[in-house]
Amino acid sequence: MADLRTNFIGLKSPNPFWLASAPPTDKAYNVIRAFEAGWGGVVWKTLGEDPPVVNVNGPRYGAIHGKDRQLLGLNNIELITDRPLDVNLQEIKQVKRDWPDRAMVVSLMVPCEEQNWINILKKVEDTGADGVELNFGCPHGMSERGMGSAVGQVPEYIEMVTRWCKQHTRMPVIVKLTPNITDIRKPAQAAHAGGADAVSLINTINSIVGVDLDAMAPSPTIDGKGAHGGYCGPAVKPIALNMVAEIARDPTTHGLPISGIGGVTTWRDAAEFMALGAGSVQVCTAAMTYGFKVVQDMIDGLSDWMDRSGYTSVDQFVGKAVPNCSDWQHLNLNYIAKAKIDQDLCIKCGRCHIACEDTSHQAITNLVNGVRHFEVIDEECVGCNLCVNVCPVENCITMEPMAAGSVDPRTKKTVDPNYANWTTHPNNPMAVTEAAE
Amino acid sequence: MTQQNAAPDVAAGRLSDEEYKKNFADLHPLLAPHEAMVEADRCYFCYDAPCTQACPTSIDIPQFIRQISTENPAGAAKTIFAENILGGMCARVCPTETLCEQVCVREEAEGKPVKIGQLQRYATDHFMETHETTPFTRKASTGKRIAVVGAGPAGLSCAHSLAVEGHDVDLFDARSKPGGLNEFGIAAYKSVDNFAAREVEFVLSIGGITLKTGKALGKDLNLADLRTQYDAVFLSIGLGGVNDLGLENEGKSGVLSAVDYISDLRQAEDLSALPVGKRIVVIGGGMTAVDIAVQSKLLGADDVTIAYRRGQGRMNASEYEQHLAQTNGVKIMSWVQPKAIAAENGHISAIELERTAEENGQLKGTGETVTLPADMIFKAVGQTLVSADLNGADSTVQIEKGRIVVDADRKTSLDDVWAGGDCVLGGEDLTVAAVEDGKIAAASIHRALSA
Numbered sequence: 001m002a003d004l005r006t007n008f009i010g011l012k013s014p015n016p017f018w019l020a021s022a023p024p025t026d027k028a029y030n031v032i033r034a035f036e037a038g039w040g041g042v043v044w045k046t047l048g049e050d051p052p053v054v055n056v057n058g059p060r061y062g063a064i065h066g067k068d069r070q071l072l073g074l075n076n077i078e079l080i081t082d083r084p085l086d087v088n089l090q091e092i093k094q095v096k097r098d099w100p101d102r103a104m105v106v107s108l109m110v111p112c113e114e115q116n117w118i119n120i121l122k123k124v125e126d127t128g129a130d131g132v133e134l135n136f137g138c139p140h141g142m143s144e145r146g147m148g149s150a151v152g153q154v155p156e157y158i159e160m161v162t163r164w165c166k167q168h169t170r171m172p173v174i175v176k177l178t179p180n181i182t183d184i185r186k187p188a189q190a191a192h193a194g195g196a197d198a199v200s201l202i203n204t205i206n207s208i209v210g211v212d213l214d215a216m217a218p219s220p221t222i223d224g225k226g227a228h229g230g231y232c233g234p235a236v237k238p239i240a241l242n243m244v245a246e247i248a249r250d251p252t253t254h255g256l257p258i259s260g261i262g263g264v265t266t267w268r269d270a271a272e273f274m275a276l277g278a279g280s281v282q283v284c285t286a287a288m289t290y291g292f293k294v295v296q297d298m299i300d301g302l303s304d305w306m307d308r309s310g311y312t313s314v315d316q317f318v319g320k321a322v323p324n325c326s327d328w329q330h331l332n333l334n335y336i337a338k339a340k341i342d343q344d345l346c347i348k349c350g351r352c353h354i355a356c357e358d359t360s361h362q363a364i365t366n367l368v369n370g371v372r373h374f375e376v377i378d379e380e381c382v383g384c385n386l387c388v389n390v391c392p393v394e395n396c397i398t399m400e401p402m403a404a405g406s407v408d409p410r411t412k413k414t415v416d417p418n419y420a421n422w423t424t425h426p427n428n429p430m431a432v433t434e435a436a437e
Numbered sequence: 438m439t440q441q442n443a444a445p446d447v448a449a450g451r452l453s454d455e456e457y458k459k460n461f462a463d464l465h466p467l468l469a470p471h472e473a474m475v476e477a478d479r480c481y482f483c484y485d486a487p488c489t490q491a492c493p494t495s496i497d498i499p500q501f502i503r504q505i506s507t508e509n510p511a512g513a514a515k516t517i518f519a520e521n522i523l524g525g526m527c528a529r530v531c532p533t534e535t536l537c538e539q540v541c542v543r544e545e546a547e548g549k550p551v552k553i554g555q556l557q558r559y560a561t562d563h564f565m566e567t568h569e570t571t572p573f574t575r576k577a578s579t580g581k582r583i584a585v586v587g588a589g590p591a592g593l594s595c596a597h598s599l600a601v602e603g604h605d606v607d608l609f610d611a612r613s614k615p616g617g618l619n620e621f622g623i624a625a626y627k628s629v630d631n632f633a634a635r636e637v638e639f640v641l642s643i644g645g646i647t648l649k650t651g652k653a654l655g656k657d658l659n660l661a662d663l664r665t666q667y668d669a670v671f672l673s674i675g676l677g678g679v680n681d682l683g684l685e686n687e688g689k690s691g692v693l694s695a696v697d698y699i700s701d702l703r704q705a706e707d708l709s710a711l712p713v714g715k716r717i718v719v720i721g722g723g724m725t726a727v728d729i730a731v732q733s734k735l736l737g738a739d740d741v742t743i744a745y746r747r748g749q750g751r752m753n754a755s756e757y758e759q760h761l762a763q764t765n766g767v768k769i770m771s772w773v774q775p776k777a778i779a780a781e782n783g784h785i786s787a788i789e790l791e792r793t794a795e796e797n798g799q800l801k802g803t804g805e806t807v808t809l810p811a812d813m814i815f816k817a818v819g820q821t822l823v824s825a826d827l828n829g830a831d832s833t834v835q836i837e838k839g840r841i842v843v844d845a846d847r848k849t850s851l852d853d854v855w856a857g858g859d860c861v862l863g864g865e866d867l868t869v870a871a872v873e874d875g876k877i878a879a880a881s882i883h884r885a886l887s888a
């Protein structure tokens with residue numbers, strides 16, 4: 001069995017699966033249950049200063065459901081912990097003492113004054129916790145008070161607060177980033193400049209999860225009104241993956257340790273984050289949907305996949321997909337693929353046909369000699385992959401690359417074996433022509 | 438005492454009230470909203486959907502299923518009713534396993550079709566629960582009058598379509614109650630809670646249809662008069678007669694026509710008052726045979742055997758129906774034909790069956806026999822058209838193989854007479870096929886009258 005032990009910026013845990021700072025890590029009771037279930041570490045629910053914040057007393061969650069009410073996206077308007085600081089600190093201390101092999105990170109959010117940070121860092125250090133995470137991400141409730149994403153959206157503040165923290169504690173500092181920003185590289189660069197040991201991302205995304213058409217108010221509705229909240233769960237994973245990759249690829253932040261968060265539900269999701277550079281992953285919604293037991297298959301599945309793939313430790317594949325993250329203008333325009341339908345697998349639903357016919361390139365038949373039959377017309381297929389995505393049968397339609405030297409029946413041009421991208425394409429007005437000089 | 442000499446055991450009230458209730462409860466209860474959503478989500482919204490092609494009334498199935506999944510069940514029902522005004526009954530009685538669900542791509546993919554019939558019921562039940570009338574509005578009156586004879590599914594469908602077009606319809610039926618076999622024939626557990634009658638009321642809510650019960654063609658009415666009194670006539674009289682076995686003792690007490698018995702059962706206020714034999718033999722292999730076998734079993738019969746003259750695979754009853762019979766404890770005996778009926782003191786006591794075999798496509802008795810003791814024998818060997826009812830002076834529709842001949846528009850050999858449902862040649866003897874016939878005929882009548 002593969003070795004899942006993780007050493008993330010000096011924080012050791014038996015596996016890379018941590019619970020993100022959120023309700024599952026709000027109390028000793030929950031965290032102990034999580035450790036019993038096998039979670040490698042936790043980021044304790046964000047602590048603030050006393051008096052504690054108050055939460056709404058009506059519904060705080062809303063959701064997007066897929067088939068059979070599968071929860072795809074969760075929205076929340078919860079704030080940071082609403083329990084007194086001392087209670088949390090005592091519990092953190094006790095739990096860390098009882099579970100020394102698990103990573104114990106404490107999430108923090110206090111007003112943007114150096115003294116406030118000095119005070120809280122001291123208290124956290126006394127608990128014996130392994131590290132802190134600066135919550136610059138919460139998009140609702142706290143940002144209105146000049147904290148959370150209000151800080152996370154201003155790179156200068158991130159740098160400043162990070163620097164204070166590094167200065168005033170010996171604990172590793174993780175900066176948690178908000179996705180509610182146009183270019184995620186900027187806050188990551190700021191955290192890096194401030195001396196952060198790592199960044200974690202993403203926090204939740206500003207969202208209105210739906211509108212109650214009877215109440216004519218955003219849902220969930222509290223006394224007739226609704227407020228935007230933070231979106232998370234499987235639906236946000238693609239956004240999170242991209243942001244993680246952006247930071248991993250950026251020359252300034254390349255190599256900065258990343259704790260990947262956002263929609264991690266299975267071992268595969270975790271492996272994908274890790275391939276894009278995450279040294280650990282954090283989970284919230286999956287645990288809130290299914291309970292702590294979900295970690296067991298994450299552990300088992302990841303280790304099984306590692307065995308199958310010949311990896312013996314996690315650092316062997318962390319970041320391995322980063323070099324293959326490219327940009328559009330560098331993709332090979334001489335690579336030509338055609339869709340191909342496996343007639344044995346095809347169940348003749350016709351979805352590929354109507355998708356291509358109505359919205360793409362009229363490249364799939366529906367009748368051949370009067371018989372219901374779905375087949376790609378190579379003369380028309382541009383290889384867009386839409387049919388692959390809409391086909392309900394897995395692997396029924398595949399994209400087959402054309403061999404160099406063969407003729408593309410659509411363009412009647414010979415497939416060029418050489419790599420060529422947009423930057424040198426004749427249609428590009430800004431093409432760099434080597435022959436110019 | 439051996440079984441052969443036992444006194445006939447035919448008795449009512451074999452079961453407790455609870456058992457009757459349980460046995461004759463809805464075969465497929467209405468899907469709960471969540472079940473319907475989950476099932477609707479299984480539909481792939483196929484292009485040029487195979488299920489629609491297989492539906493005799495061409496209901497846009499992917500469309501109505503999508504409407505269910507978007508929480509628009511009333512819209513779903515409208516999609517269904519647009520093609521099939523008896524979509525509610527069809528959802529209950531269609532042998533979907535040989536129609537839409539047989540060709541559902543999910544059947545191909547995983548052997549589990551989308552439950553189209555049950556979703557159709559979900560939508561139509563919802564609509565009928567929440568609406569007083571059909572979703573259609575009558576067009577302005579055309580002043581044309583049409584006689585529809587027979588208020589079964591074919592007649593109801595034709596009358597409704599004609600009424601929508603603004604024609605006035607007189608809907609005649611020989612019986613005192615409309616509905617045809619929906620009311621008198623369909624197995625009780627397929628149409629519970631008086632659904633057939635409620636559906637007739639729903640269909641008639643369109644207006645412009647005058648129901649005239651107790652009016653039999655050939656007795657109270659004749660075709661020649663109808664042709665002079667009306668602009669067009671639609672014949673939908675079903676099959677009023679039943680085939681006989683042609684055996685001695687067939688007239689003795691204990692030999693019954695399955696359809697008559699089912700009709701009594703369907704109309705019974707109190708099932709416990711219905712006498713049923715302890716040992717029953719059903720002769721036949723179609724839907725009627727299965728229905729009578731299953732229902733007599735459910736009434737408390739001990740031992741029910743369907744005796745079919747060919748192999749089980751050739752039975753007209755679908756595989757699903759055969760399975761239903763067998764899971765209800767009915768025995769299916771194939772390759773046997775009735776040879777003689779034994780009777781004692783005016784009541785039958787046993788049936789002698791001869792084994793059969795097929796030689797060059799010809800069915801032959803082998804001479805070998807087997808005798809089954811029986812308290813009741815049900816004949817379910819097909820129904821016949823009572824053609825004498827049709828033909829009076831100088832109004833004769835062409836008849837072939839005992840059925841009315843019609844063209845693709847369901848027009849008979851007479852220019853102003855159309856026909857559909859079980860009484861026509863080439864039909865499938867299904868409720869849904871009868872509905873389609875009525876719909877096609879109505880469109881043709883409308884075209885003819887508008888010309």
Ligand SMILES: Cc1cc2nc3c(=O)[nH]c(=O)nc-3n(C[C@H](O)[C@H](O)[C@H](O)COP(=O)(O)OP(=O)(O)OC[C@H]3O[C@@H](n4cnc5c(N)ncnc54)[C@H](O)[C@@H]3O)c2cc1C
Binds near residue numbers: 590609627696724857
């Ligand atoms: C026992 C049984 C079970 C069945 N189960 C199913 C099933 O599960 N699913 C399915 O799809 N199909 C089933 N069928 C077949 C289905 O019921 C028929 O195909 C369908 O009812 C035919 O409709 P119709 O309108 O042509 O005739 P009918 O339903 O027979 O209606 C004919 C109407 O005409 C009236 N009539 C007859 N003669 C005259 C006259 N001379 N003058 C005036 N009125 C007259 C009758 O009273 C009746 O109301 C079953 C049939 C039987 C017998």
Ligand SMILES: Cc1cc2nc3c(=O)[nH]c(=O)nc-3n(C[C@H](O)[C@H](O)[C@H](O)COP(=O)(O)O)c2cc1C
Binds near residue numbers: 076261263285
């Ligand atoms: C109810 C709820 C409360 C949360 N509270 C916090 C918090 O106090 N501090 C924090 O840094 N993130 C908080 N988060 C964000 C999560 O830690 C995590 O970043 C986000 O949910 C994305 O991960 P997921 O898709 O696995 O849920 C909260 C999320 C939820 C759903």
Ligand code: SF4
Binds near residue numbers: 382
């Ligand atoms: S790849 Fe695109 S163009 Fe080609 S058949 Fe599929 S949908 Fe049509």
Ligand code: SF4
Binds near residue numbers: 341349390392396397
């Ligand atoms: S979408 Fe897939 S299964 Fe459906 S017809 Fe096309 S290839 Fe066949």
Ligand code: SF4
Binds near residue numbers: 479502540
């Ligand atoms: S064939 Fe099946 S999956 Fe396709 S539209 Fe019909 S019910 Fe839906």
